[in-house]
Structures are given as structure tokens and as C-alpha cells.
Amino acid sequence: MQKIFLIGYMGAGKTTVGKHLAQALGLQFIDLDQFIENRYHKKVSELFAEKGETGFRELEKKALLEVSEFEDVIISTGGGTPCFFDNMQVMNAIGQTIYLKIPAGELAARLIKSSHKGTRPLLNGKTDDEIRQFVRDNLAAREPFYNQSSHIFEAGNLEVAEKLDHLVKNLIFFGK
Numbered sequence: 001m002q003k004i005f006l007i008g009y010m011g012a013g014k015t016t017v018g019k020h021l022a023q024a025l026g027l028q029f030i031d032l033d034q035f036i037e038n039r040y041h042k043k044v045s046e047l048f049a050e051k052g053e054t055g056f057r058e059l060e061k062k063a064l065l066e067v068s069e070f071e072d073v074i075i076s077t078g079g080g081t082p083c084f085f086d087n088m089q090v091m092n093a094i095g096q097t098i099y100l101k102i103p104a105g106e107l108a109a110r111l112i113k114s115s116h117k118g119t120r121p122l123l124n125g126k127t128d129d130e131i132r133q134f135v136r137d138n139l140a141a142r143e144p145f146y147n148q149s150s151h152i153f154e155a156g157n158l159e160v161a162e163k164l165d166h167l168v169k170n171l172i173f174f175g176k
Contacts, residue, residue, distance in 0.1 A: 001071045002027060003095025007088075007146055009139050010079035010120055011110040012100040013155060018076040020168045028073045032081060036063045044078070048121035057084045068094055080122075082145040092150060099149035102156050108135040 004021070006014040015031050022029035033044050036059060040047060048056045060078060064087055067075055082088040082097075091097050102110075111120070112128050122138070123131055146152075153170065 002073070003068070003071070004074045005091040005095055005097045006074065006076045006100060007082045007091075007097055007149060008079065008100035008155070009102065009107050009135070009142065009146075010122075011107050011114065012079070012102050014076040014100055017100060017155070017168065018074050022074045024168055025074070028070065029076070030067050030070070030073055031076045032060070032063060032067065033076075033078050035067055036060060039063060043119065045119050045121045045124075053121075061085050061087060064090065080142070082148070083142050088145050088148050092148065096151065097149040098151045098153055099146045100155035101146070101152050102154075104136045104139045105132075106156055107139065108132040111135065 002025070004027075006018050006021075008014055018029050018031070021027075036047070037043055040059065042050075044056070047059060051059070057080070060081055061084065064077070064081060067073070068090065077087075077091075082091065088097070108131055111123060112131055118124065123134070126134060
């Protein structure tokens, strides 16, 4: 029974890597944000707006506990999931956690050019310079949680297919 949790900042490529890794290992893939959206029939951004961050994080915790019951699964968490409640301890206790580590500057650049920028509640209404500063500050606050992972994987430049294949092969090694 395998449970692998991919963690990292928004824009780190958790979903992209998770899908490739799940296919390579023959495991089910679950994106926690998508799971939440399907469960509540609302976008994460809508839930954030309605319930605030605290209310959303409570829903996220419940969803994490639910998907944690699944077997032979790779779970891509939201960027903040490991940083609230005892989520990081729960994930480490029942499976392997892999932190996809990317420098703040690269994350900010990805998020600025992303067509999904408007769907990320923590970035709404921010200018490019504000996004860069926010990512630096927020990543610094989250890294103590991320660094508690079973494995830390330098995951920069995932746009290059060759790098992604290399990353998946290394993550397959971690998954065994």
C-alpha cells in the first residue's frame, strides 16, 4: 500500500509531476484542490471568498483526512496544506512526502505568466512586483513545514520534458 504526498508552493508543478508519477507507478492520482472542488461543487477561490482562509483550511483538513484513507495513491496537496493544523505530521505518519523545491524567483515568474493567476486566491489583485514579494515572504514562512518532508527534490525548470522525465524517474526511486 503506497501513499505519496507531493507538497510544495503553488506553481511548483505538483499536479503535473503527480500525474506522470502516478502513471509511471500505476497508482491513482488525486489533486486535493480538485477533490475539494468536486466535493463542494465550488472552485477553491469561491470557497476562499465565502469562508475565508480559516474556513477553507478546515475544509482542506477534512478532505486531506478523507483522501488519506485511500490506498495506492499519489496526492498533490495545495500549497498551504502542509502548513496548517497537524497536516504535515499526518502525511508523514501515513505515507511519504516529497517536497518539490523551486526557488522563489522561478515560482513568482511561473505564477505571473500563468493563465490560472486569477484562480489563486492569495494572489488576487496583486501586481507583478507584489506577487514577487509575496512569494518570497510566503515561501520563507512555509519552508519550515515543507522541509519536514521525507524527501526534498530540486524541481526547477519542469517545463523541459527531459527534466520532467528525470524528475519522475527519481521520484519513482523514492516511491519504492
